[in-house]
Amino acid sequence: STVLTVIYRNPLPITVMTKYSILLPTYNESENLPIVVWLLEKYLRDVEYELIIIDDASPDGTQDVAKALQKEYGASKILLKPRAGKLGLGTAYIHGLQFATGEVPSVNDEQLVFVSFVILMDADLSHHPKFIPTMIGLQQEYNYDIVTGTRYVGDGGVSGWDLRRKVISKGANYLAQFLLEPGVSDLTGSFRLYKKAVLAELISECISKGYVFQMEMMFRASKKGYTVGEVAPSSRTPMIGLASLLIWLLLGPHTASEGGNPQRGLERYRPRVPGHFHARQIDRRTLGGP
Amino acid sequence: MATQLVIYVKRVAILTLLWISCLLLLNVVDVPITGIQHFITYAPVYGVFLLGLHAALSVLLGVANFNDCSDARKELLEEIKEARADLTKRKVL
Numbered sequence: 040s041t042v043l044t045v046i047y048r049n050p051l052p053i054t055v056m057t058k059y060s061i062l063l064p065t066y067n068e069s070e071n072l073p074i075v076v077w078l079l080e081k082y083l084r085d086v087e088y089e090l091i092i093i094d095d096a097s098p099d100g101t102q103d104v105a106k107a108l109q110k111e112y113g114a115s116k117i118l119l120k121p122r123a124g125k126l127g128l129g130t131a132y133i134h135g136l137q138f139a140t141g142e143v144p145s146v147n148d149e150q151l152v153f154v155s156f157v158i159l160m161d162a163d164l165s166h167h168p169k170f171i172p173t174m175i176g177l178q179q180e181y182n183y184d185i186v187t188g189t190r191y192v193g194d195g196g197v198s199g200w201d202l203r204r205k206v207i208s209k210g211a212n213y214l215a216q217f218l219l220e221p222g223v224s225d226l227t228g229s230f231r232l233y234k235k236a237v238l239a240e241l242i243s244e245c246i247s248k249g250y251v252f253q254m255e256m257m258f259r260a261s262k263k264g265y266t267v268g269e270v271a272p273s274s275r276t277p278m279i280g281l282a283s284l285l286i287w288l289l290l291g292p293h294t295a296s297e298g299g300n301p302q303r304g305l306e307r308y309r310p311r312v313p314g315h316f317h318a319r320q321i322d323r324r325t326l327g328g329p
Numbered sequence: 330m331a332t333q334l335v336i337y338v339k340r341v342a343i344l345t346l347l348w349i350s351c352l353l354l355l356n357v358v359d360v361p362i363t364g365i366q367h368f369i370t371y372a373p374v375y376g377v378f379l380l381g382l383h384a385a386l387s388v389l390l391g392v393a394n395f396n397d398c399s400d401a402r403k404e405l406l407e408e409i410k411e412a413r414a415d416l417t418k419r420k421v422l
Contacts, residue, residue, distance in 0.1 A: 073422060077412035111421045164405065196396025209391035213384060219333060262333075 054152070058141035059088040059175070060235070061158045064131035066094070068162040069101045076108050076117070078168040086175065088158075093135045094121040128229075129248035132159060136242065141235055155235040166230040170270055174232045177268045184237045184265035187223060187257070188230035195225075195271035215254060221261040224269060229253045237265055348372055 061079065065072060072092070079090060092105050102121055109117040120138050122131070141155025156178070160166040166188065174186040189195050191212065197205075208227075215226045227250070233241075237260070247255045260267060351369050360366060368375070416422045 073416050074409050074412045077416060078408065107421050111419060164409075167401070167405065190396075191391070196398045196401075198398045198402040200395070200397075202392070205392045205395045206388065209388045209395065213387050213391070217384070218337075 056153050057087060057156065058153070059083075059086055059156045059158055059171075059232075060136075060139035060141050061088060061090045061160065062093065062132055062135040062139070063090060063160060063162050064093045064095070064128055064135070065097060065101050065105075065162045066125060067097045067099045067101060069097070069099045069104045071162055071164050072101060072104050073108060074164060075162050075168065076112065079171075080112065082168045083171060086172070089116055089118060089140060091118045091120055091135045091138055093131045094119070095125045095131065096121065096123055127248045128250070129242075129245060129252040132238075132252075133242055136235075136239060139235060156232055157235050157238045158232045160230050170230070171232075173270050174268075177270055178232055181266065181268060183268040184234050185257075185260055186232040186268045186270060187225065188228055189223075189225035189269045189271045190228060191224045192269060192271040219254075219258050219261075221258050223257055223261065223267055226254045226257055344376075 063072075063075065068075075076090065079088070094101050094105060096102075102119070105117070105119050109119060118138055120135060122134060126134075136157065139155065139157055141157075142153035156175075158171060158174070160168075170188055174188070177183065178186045190197060197208075200208075212226060215221075219226070231253075241256050241259050241263075244259060245252060245255050257267075348369075351372070355366055355369060413422065
């Protein structure tokens with residue numbers, strides 16, 4: 040058989056339609072859920088999005104709160120997809136993804152291209168919705184497959200953690216970085232934006248269901264050669280990384296870069312989206328495909 | 330796609346081969362500088378030690394640099410107040 044390649048000339052301009060589905064697993068979040076929804080509405084006013092709340096039968100009445108929010112904001116914006124019991128984070132995303140209404144990439148007769156994205160975040164207010172526009176901006180600029188938030192770059196960080204928790208977090212991250220070499224600074228972070236098709240593919244291959252799930256997703260993405268961008272709050276106080284510390288000691292203070300370790304081949308840039316963030320580009324394509 | 334384990338086995342194998350060839354070379358060539366022989370013989374021990382040092386330093390530096398986002402926390406608490414007020418007005422809460 041012969042393979043025919045047909046090149047179409049587009050007589051009409053193509054319009055790209057984007058839709059963002061936010062998957063929000065909840066368990067006993069009746070206090071935080073309304074705040075999250077309110078913040079989403081505040082910061083995503085210009086974004087076509089839907090929120091899918093996956094509640095694992097919380098005894099504290101999270102679902103009643105969710106219903107009230109749905110009534111206020113509309114059933115097309117807030118989708119309630121509860122489950123019968125506490126079934127774990129990984130399966131919550133699989134469950135929620137089925138109900139994401141964004142279409143997979145396609146071009147229809149009116150020259151509309153549909154591209155859909157899925158955002159994963161936590162409902163406990165550890166992930167601020169104000170970062171989502173930055174994530175979207177970074178994705179659009181470089182057409183990334185995944186954009187991830189990070190706690191380890193710039194002003195990214197935590198609040199109210201004791202020393203023990205910080206040591207465990209850093210230690211685990213060091214070990215994971217050393218063994219898995221994912222090329223992403225925050226492996227276990229769970230504030231991420233995926234192209235819908237990429238998420239569906241990765242999620243179907245993941246074995247782990249609990250906390251390790253996020254790590255496995257990023258590891259698989261990295262080994263498959265998907266492009267990943269990182270978003271962190273901008274740094275006002277320069278961080279001292281090990282690499283920059285060594286360079287600083289060897290060559291003097293003038294080489295220490297402002298706002299983080301000078302990573303090999305990584306570009307820094309400020310996104311066009313207004314806000315106080317910088318983002319870091321990690322282009323997997325330059326490091327070799329799958 | 331090679332698994333991560335295969336990648337690691339390859340690296341360790343290459344390093345081991347290098348080390349063994351250095352050891353063999355020591356038997357043939359007479360190195361005049363003292364200390365070199367000792368260093369090459371115990372190179373793997375030094376390697377592991379340096380790796381441990383790197384790990385410990387990285388974690389320590391990481392913990393010391395871990396941002397405590399107190400400003401972000403304050404900002405969030407303000408926004409929570411604002412959200413509560415607005416949602417109460419709309420009779421959602």
